[in-house]
Amino acid sequence: MGRVCLGCVLWLLIVTIPGSTSPSPNPGVVNPEVVNPGAVDTLQQIQQHIEQQRSTIIKESDRISNVEQSAQKKLGVIELNLKSTDTANQDYNGQIQLANQRLDQLQEDLAIAERSYYEKRAAIIARLRFLQRQPNAEVGSNLLLKSQDINEFLARRRRLKLVYQTDQKILTSLKAEADSINQRKTEIEAQKNRVSLLKQQLLAKKKQFEAQLRKQQQLIDRLNSNRQALEASQAQLAEDSKNLVILIQREIARQNKIAAARKARLRKTFVFNTGQLLYPSNGSITSSFGWRRHPILGTSRFHSGIDFGASYGSTIRAADSGIVIFAGWYGGYGNTVIIDHGDSIATLYGHASRLLVSKGESVKRGNAIATVGSTGFSTGPHLHFEVRKNGEPVDPASYL
Numbered sequence: 001m002g003r004v005c006l007g008c009v010l011w012l013l014i015v016t017i018p019g020s021t022s023p024s025p026n027p028g029v030v031n032p033e034v035v036n037p038g039a040v041d042t043l044q045q046i047q048q049h050i051e052q053q054r055s056t057i058i059k060e061s062d063r064i065s066n067v068e069q070s071a072q073k074k075l076g077v078i079e080l081n082l083k084s085t086d087t088a089n090q091d092y093n094g095q096i097q098l099a100n101q102r103l104d105q106l107q108e109d110l111a112i113a114e115r116s117y118y119e120k121r122a123a124i125i126a127r128l129r130f131l132q133r134q135p136n137a138e139v140g141s142n143l144l145l146k147s148q149d150i151n152e153f154l155a156r157r158r159r160l161k162l163v164y165q166t167d168q169k170i171l172t173s174l175k176a177e178a179d180s181i182n183q184r185k186t187e188i189e190a191q192k193n194r195v196s197l198l199k200q201q202l203l204a205k206k207k208q209f210e211a212q213l214r215k216q217q218q219l220i221d222r223l224n225s226n227r228q229a230l231e232a233s234q235a236q237l238a239e240d241s242k243n244l245v246i247l248i249q250r251e252i253a254r255q256n257k258i259a260a261a262r263k264a265r266l267r268k269t270f271v272f273n274t275g276q277l278l279y280p281s282n283g284s285i286t287s288s289f290g291w292r293r294h295p296i297l298g299t300s301r302f303h304s305g306i307d308f309g310a311s312y313g314s315t316i317r318a319a320d321s322g323i324v325i326f327a328g329w330y331g332g333y334g335n336t337v338i339i340d341h342g343d344s345i346a347t348l349y350g351h352a353s354r355l356l357v358s359k360g361e362s363v364k365r366g367n368a369i370a371t372v373g374s375t376g377f378s379t380g381p382h383l384h385f386e387v388r389k390n391g392e393p394v395d396p397a398s399y400l
Contacts, residue, residue, distance in 0.1 A: 051331020055377055057233055058332060064226050071219050078212050085205050096198050103191045110184045117177045124170055249391060277319035277399040278366055280349060281383045283310030289395040304393035305348065305386035308372075312353060312381040316370040318363045319347045319385075319400075327359045333384065334376025337369050344391075345399075350384035351375050 287307035293300055318339055325346070326338035333350035337357060340346050353373025357363060374381045387396040 048328075048330065051333070053233070055332040057230060058377060060226075061230055064223060064230065067219075068223050071216065071223060075216055075220075078209075078216055081209065081212070085209050088205065093202075096195055096202075100195065103188060103195065106184055106188045106191065110181060110188065113177060113181050113184065117174060117181060120170065120177075121174055124167070124174070277347065277387070277396070278317060279308075279400055280317050280319050280347075280385050281308035281310045281372065282314065283308035283372070283383065285309075286382065289393075289397065305350075305384050306396050308383040308385060310372045310381065310383055312372060312374070314372045315368050316349050316352060316372060316383055318365060318367045318369050319387075320345075321365045322347075322363060324357045324359055324361045324363060324369070327355050327357055327361075330376075332377035334378060335370065335373065336376075339363060339369070344389055346388045346391075347396075348384075348386035348388065350386075351378045351382060353381075 285306055286309040287303060289306050290303060291300060292303045316337075320339075320341045322339040322341040324337060325340045326336065328336065330336035330350070333348070335350075335352040335355055337349045337352065337355060338346060339349075349370055351373055352370035353375065354371045355369070356371070357367075357369045363369060372381050372383050378384075385396055387394050387399050
């Protein structure tokens, strides 16, 4: 909604501001002595609003980039976990397969043991029942009492003892087989429990990974959506800024004839545009004009001026005599001073900690106009210095 309203204001200004013969200075270089104050103030407010939006979008872009880097790192960790989980899954599957094979073997052995146990048990029961059905059977004491002599008695006793020992062994063997069957049943139940636990662990690992994957995908989707919205906002602001440049240039051009007389009177007192600019700071140059890698965003960006590395609070001087056409907060530039030197030359001084001049004030070459700071979109105390010709940035090194 804000971009729509801004577009409406720009359109109304386009249709209400008369045309001129030729475009000249840049949107940031507006001479209050030259331009209709009401129109220029409105345009400057719009321009400041655009720059504030740009600064906000750049910071948001930086934040999204940091989040995206963090997401990529987390994605790498999840991919490692995925590989580890896949390896564990293969190991679990192997253990489950071995457990199932062991379970099948135990069940088969148990079935054989149970059949043998019940067959022997049935045979003993049948023999005992047969003996019980023989009322006059010669067993036990009856058989011993019918012995004719001591030798026959001892022989019969030995045979009975062998029969009893054999029955005892059979009963002991049956009990051992019964215990073995019970033990195997316990082993089978334990194996079933181990197989069930392995399956549960495998399922839990799978669910955990799927949840991480969904969460990471949602984060990536949000980042993509935010990036698309950011790109759309940047495109809209670029278009708004382009339209604003045209508006200010047309308005300034329309007032050029009015400005000529007043500038002529001012030149009687001040010498404008000597052709060579004074170094605005005692600091050394830390970044030159042209394409460079942005210190915050980390991407290739065009640097429209030069940077002087200087201590916080040190003096910023006017590079040449002129009129202050802007003194205040200017979006990513922070506290900014812009001086019009005439002949389509203007200078800009950004990121100041304190401003010592105000809009409309006349300054002489070398006058203190501000102090070095780190306001706006800045990584540390420094002076960002620009030279603009006909509103467009040019290399300040050619003028210093």
